[in-house]
Amino acid sequence: MARTRLIQAIHDGIVEEMARDPKVIVYGEDVELSIVGDLRGVHEQFGHDRIRNTPISETSLTGMAVGLAAAGYRVVVQMMFANFMYTGMDAIGNQMSKLRLMTGGQMELPITVIATIGGGSANAAQHSDTPYAMLMNLGGLKVAVPAAPADAKGLVKTAIRDPNPCFILEPNGRGGELGEVPDGEHLVPFGKAAVRRDGDDVTVVAIGRMLKPALGAAATLETEGVSAEVIDPRTLVPFDTGAVLASVAKTGHLVVVDEARETCSAASQIAAVVAEQGFDLLKGPIRRVTTPNVAIPYAPNAEAHVIPGEARITATVRELLGRSGRSEKVLA
Amino acid sequence: MTTGLDVTPAGSPPGAGPSAVEALRLYESMVLIRRVEERLRDDSAAGKLPGAVHLYIGEEAVAAGVCAHLGDRDYATSTHRGHGHFLAKGGDVRAMMAEIWAKREGICRGMGGSMHVADISKGILGANGIVGAGLSIATGAAFGAKLDGNGKVAVCFFGDGASNQGVLMETLNLSTLWQLPLVFVCENNGFSEFTPSDQVTAGRIADRARAFAMPAAEVDGNDVTDVWRTAGEAVRRAREGGGPSFIEARTYRIQGHFEAESFVLGTGRYRGEEEIETWRQRDPIARLRSGLVSAGTVGAADLDKIEAGVLDRVNGAVAFAEAGQPADPELAETLMFAPAAPAATGTEEA
Numbered sequence: 001m002a003r004t005r006l007i008q009a010i011h012d013g014i015v016e017e018m019a020r021d022p023k024v025i026v027y028g029e030d031v032e033l034s035i036v037g038d039l040r041g042v043h044e045q046f047g048h049d050r051i052r053n054t055p056i057s058e059t060s061l062t063g064m065a066v067g068l069a070a071a072g073y074r075v076v077v078q079m080m081f082a083n084f085m086y087t088g089m090d091a092i093g094n095q096m097s098k099l100r101l102m103t104g105g106q107m108e109l110p111i112t113v114i115a116t117i118g119g120g121s122a123n124a125a126q127h128s129d130t131p132y133a134m135l136m137n138l139g140g141l142k143v144a145v146p147a148a149p150a151d152a153k154g155l156v157k158t159a160i161r162d163p164n165p166c167f168i169l170e171p172n173g174r175g176g177e178l179g180e181v182p183d184g185e186h187l188v189p190f191g192k193a194a195v196r197r198d199g200d201d202v203t204v205v206a207i208g209r210m211l212k213p214a215l216g217a218a219a220t221l222e223t224e225g226v227s228a229e230v231i232d233p234r235t236l237v238p239f240d241t242g243a244v245l246a247s248v249a250k251t252g253h254l255v256v257v258d259e260a261r262e263t264c265s266a267a268s269q270i271a272a273v274v275a276e277q278g279f280d281l282l283k284g285p286i287r288r289v290t291t292p293n294v295a296i297p298y299a300p301n302a303e304a305h306v307i308p309g310e311a312r313i314t315a316t317v318r319e320l321l322g323r324s325g326r327s328e329k330v331l332a
Numbered sequence: 333m334t335t336g337l338d339v340t341p342a343g344s345p346p347g348a349g350p351s352a353v354e355a356l357r358l359y360e361s362m363v364l365i366r367r368v369e370e371r372l373r374d375d376s377a378a379g380k381l382p383g384a385v386h387l388y389i390g391e392e393a394v395a396a397g398v399c400a401h402l403g404d405r406d407y408a409t410s411t412h413r414g415h416g417h418f419l420a421k422g423g424d425v426r427a428m429m430a431e432i433w434a435k436r437e438g439i440c441r442g443m444g445g446s447m448h449v450a451d452i453s454k455g456i457l458g459a460n461g462i463v464g465a466g467l468s469i470a471t472g473a474a475f476g477a478k479l480d481g482n483g484k485v486a487v488c489f490f491g492d493g494a495s496n497q498g499v500l501m502e503t504l505n506l507s508t509l510w511q512l513p514l515v516f517v518c519e520n521n522g523f524s525e526f527t528p529s530d531q532v533t534a535g536r537i538a539d540r541a542r543a544f545a546m547p548a549a550e551v552d553g554n555d556v557t558d559v560w561r562t563a564g565e566a567v568r569r570a571r572e573g574g575g576p577s578f579i580e581a582r583t584y585r586i587q588g589h590f591e592a593e594s595f596v597l598g599t600g601r602y603r604g605e606e607e608i609e610t611w612r613q614r615d616p617i618a619r620l621r622s623g624l625v626s627a628g629t630v631g632a633a634d635l636d637k638i639e640a641g642v643l644d645r646v647n648g649a650v651a652f653a654e655a656g657q658p659a660d661p662e663l664a665e666t667l668m669f670a671p672a673a674p675a676a677t678g679t680e681e682a
Contacts, residue, residue, distance in 0.1 A: 025479070049479055055509070057502035061467020064475060064506075067486070070457050071407065071476025090499075094462045095469065099450075101667040104441030106452040108670045140668045163670035 003184060006176025009149035010114070010168070011154035016185075020044055021074060026051040027202025028078030028114075030059065031127060035177060051170075058084050060090035065111045066288065074110040074160055077183060081127045082115040082169060085135075090142040091155065096165040097140035111165040112156065117145075118209050118259050119307050121173040125295035130208075130260040135167055136237050136269065139268055142190055145208035145239040149179040150232050158301075162190070169189055171209040190236035195247070199229035202253040202317050205244055205272065206230055210257040210308060217313035224329040226321060236266050244270065245278045252283035255316055257308050262290040289316050349557050350492075351627050355620070358556050360638050361396035363536075365416040367646040370424060370445075372415070375650070376591040382434045385446045388416035390554070390586035393616035394519050395420035397559030398487060400578075401567040407455045407473035407486040409466030412447045413585075414459025417489050423451045429649040435462065435656030440660025443667060464497030466490055467516075471503045474514035485513040485570040488527050493524035495537045504578075508544045513570035515563065516541065516578040519553060521585040523598030526570065526593075526602050538590075553581030554616040557623070584611035 002010070018024045030036075032043040032053045043051050054061055058079065065075045079085055085092060092113075099107045103154035103248050117127035121267050142164055152170060159166035166273050170176060196211060197218050205213030218228040229247050233240060254274055258267035266287040274286060289308045298302055317323075350358060369387040376385050388395070391413075397418035402408065409679035412560030418428055421428050424439065432446045439451055450458030457473060470488035477484035494500065495518055507514045524532050541548040547569070551558045559581055566577035584606060588642050590592075 054505055057499075057506060059499045060468040060471060060502040060506060063465065063499065064472030067407070067409070067457065067469035067472025067474070069472070070452065070469070071480070073476050077473075089466060090462055094464060095460075099458065100438060100670060101664065102444040103450045103452065103458060104439065104443045104446045104663070105667045105670075106440070106450060107458075112670050142669075163354045164672070203537070311548060317537045322634065 002156060004149045005171065005178055005180045006146065006149045006152045007037045008175070009153035009181050010156050011042070012181070013153040014039065014277065015042060017043070017261070018042070018050060018277070019158040019307065024050070024073065024074045024076060025068060026076040026078065029054055029056055029080055031078050034077065038114065038170070039078060046291055048194045058088035059090060060272065062088035063095060063112070064284055065113070066091055066095045066109060069109045069111050070107060076112045076114065076160060079113055079115040081172070082131050083126050084115045085113070085115060085130045086133065088280070092135070092141070095140040098123055100140060100164070108163045109165050110160070110163050110294070111118050112167065112168060113158040114156070114168045114170065116172040117169040118172045119296045119303050120209070122298055122300050122303065123172070124298040128296035130291070132167070132169055132236055133260055133264050133266055133269075136266065137264070140165065141237060142235065144190060144235045146170065146234060147177065147208050147211035147232050150175060150181045150186065151188050152176070153181055154186045155190070155234065158187050158190060169208065177212065183331050190235040193226055193231050193233045193240035195229065195242035195243070196232050197228065197230040197253065199225045199227035201251055202255060202321060203244065203247040203251045204228050204230045204235060204255045204257060204313065204317070205270060206257040207233060207236070210259055213308065213310040214257050214313055216310040216325070217317065220310070220314050221317055224318075224323065226317060226323065228317060239270070239273075241273055243279065244274060245281065248274060248278050248281045252281060253287045253320055254282065255289060255311055255313070255320060257289045259291055262288060262294050263293050265290050268308055284320055287316050287320050289313050350400075350560050354626055355629060355658070356398050356455075356634070356638065358400055358560060359617070359624070359635060360642060361400070361420050362640045363639055364425065364645065365392045365395065365419050366617060366660060367642050368415060368419065368429070368649070371646055371650055373549050373587065373591055374528060376390050381446075383445050384590040384592070385432065385601070386413040386590045387587040388517055389613060390615070391519055391521055391583045392416055393556035394517065394553050394581045395489070396585060397556045398489075398515070398563040400560055401564050402455070402485070402487065404454045405484050407470065407477065407484070409457045409470040409473070409488050410459040410485070411466065411489055411491055411494070412461050412463070413491070414447070414449060418449045418451070418456055418459065421456050422454050423449065423456050425449070425645055426649040427607060429653040430656045433479055433653035433656060435653055436659050437652070437656040438659070441663055443663060459557060464490060464494035464499050467494065467497070467499045467503045470514060471507055471512065474507065474512035475510065477513050478510070485515065485565075485567055487517055488513045489517050489519060492518060492520040492522070492529045492533055492537060495540065496524070496533060500540065504541055504544045504546060505535040506558060508546050508575040511573070511575035513573070514576040515566045515570055516576065517563070518578070518580045520580055521583050523585055523589065523602070526590045526597070528602065532534055533627050546576055546578050547579040548580070550580045550582065553583030554614045554619065556620050564675040576678055584614070586611060588605040620666045
């Protein structure tokens with residue numbers, strides 16, 4: 001075990017896979033210097049044929065991944081900020097998510113797209129989105145949202161070996177969380193959630209960067225006699241419905257915390273699935289704690305106002321369980 | 333005007349045309365495309381095909397002349413008007429026809445249809461319903477070919493309409509920068525869907541490539557010999573590590589944007605009958621035929637024999653498609669993801 005930053009764990013996972021398989025090719029904007037930080041030193045280690053800088057041409061970066069994968073390579077595309085995926089969306093939405101079906105199963109597309117998601121760094125609206133819902137809706141893409149360094153490494157390694165397009169959406173800013181990462185080969189499967197804290201009174205599903213405030217809220221709630229179970233789904237496609245239903249069967253209450261905008265968020269999908277499959281388990285309404293349908297503002301206080309934080313999660317749980325006499329919903 | 337494609341290929345005299353054997357292959361390739369497209373035109377009009385078809389009649393010389401230089405290991409991306417590229421690159425006519433008929437025996441098992449015929453085993457990375465999408469896919473395949481380092485090339489077929497997509501600028505830049513084994517083949521057929529090209533396209537398309545110092549040529553896309561010769565130089569350059577080239581083939585779309593377009597056009601018109609007739613007089617198949625016969629390269633009887641053989645193949649393909657089984661609807665639920673390999677050894681956190 002070694003204490004490692006999330007971004008370093010992703011780096012280590014990529015480096016291990018590059019060493020393991022010479023067909024793994026990495027490209028993106030500024031990957032040689034690794035401005036994002038997850039590829040630092042990789043160019044020096046592997047050279048220009050394995051990792052290279054590209055022009056700022058996102059439409060081509062995603063499309064080239066399809067062609068390079070069709071030519072037999074395992075492609076890792078570093079897209080920097082997830083907002084830049086909007087520019088590269090044709091090949092994501094029309095090509096890599098569809099071509100396996102459209103070719104009758106002829107095409108395998110082992111593509112890993114890495115991008116940072118979320119706010120909290122005063123980067124303003126065009127560098128702070130959490131757009132996994134649009135990827136989830138396409139159907140042909142796997143989507144991982146690691147919150148812990150060990151998962152980040154294990155999921156990126158699994159993604160690179162997967163014969164399908166996988167998105168690794170890492171939290172934006174400052175290298176992410178610090179945590180223990182197992183030594184040696186470490187793989188984390190897609191579709192298996194992790195219970196981060198056991199509890200009996202309410203299930204809190206916290207996606208990606210929302211895990212930390214959710215755990216903070218759970219600690220506060222414990223002092224008030226509320227036992228919250230916190231689940232980290234780790235991947236959104238495939239999604240571990242069974243883990244959430246099993247927890248709701250125990251607690252009877254569900255709160256989903258999602259940094260994405262409320263409408264059609266991952267939280268909306270999770271709420272719908274639990275309502276359909278676990279209605280009889282619920283003792284009260286499902287609550288979503290999300291960013292409202294607004295662009296992320298620049299000013300740090302305004303940003304903190306719209307992005308879910310510990311206080312909103314705590315208040316939502318209190319309200320749901322009838323522990324508070326008044327509504328503490330910060331945002332209607 | 334200099335074509336920019338002035339590299340003399342080793343072992344053949346500059347400007348040499350196809351040999352008699354090669355010319356017959358080109359003839360057969362073009363006739364196959366023509367007969368297939370005519371049959372699809374008729375079957376579409378008769379309401380036998382479930383979806384729209386975009387036909388390549390009049391443009392056959394481009395696919396045939398370019399693909400004559402390619403093997404199965406080379407890559408090609410195509411357009412929504414892609415039957416010709418599929419066939420010229422060696423795709424199976426029966427499997428393509430069954431695909432267009434939405435049958436289980438189709439090359440894509442009925443999941444892709446006319447606009448998306450692909451045969452990955454033959455390097456046919458697919459016709460594509462998104463205008464310009466093939467540009468970046470071909471660039472990626474060319475990057476793979478370059479990394480392989482064994483002389484493979486990628487060809488991107490696209491239209492004058494796609495030349496107005498920004499991704500052309502991106503891929504011209506990147507392929508030049510990385511010296512990729514890529515041949516851009518712009519089929520300028522005069523129309524962006526229902527709009528004459530000159531209403532939506534400024535300047536000369538090949539000049540867009542010249543801005544990146546890429547070798548670029550404008551050829552008569554209805555002269556298969558001209559296309560064949562120019563494409564041969566471009567493909568050879570790519571194989572030898574000389575980087576990308578650009579060919580603008582000037583041709584003409586005899587059919588509409590898609591069959592049955594009259595239903596959407598109503599009384600609207602975007603071109604006149606005289607214009608179409610003018611281009612019919614420049615038919616690439618008739619031109620090659622008269623050229624070969626008048627030069628005494630082959631006799632008319634030899635060409636008739638090829639035509640008869642092709643017609644049999646096309647009729648056989650249609651019969652195969654008609655007799656095929658309906659597509660398996662449940663495939664749609666199982667084909668989205670390839671099965672992942674079993675997890676490797678090591679710690680696997682549950």
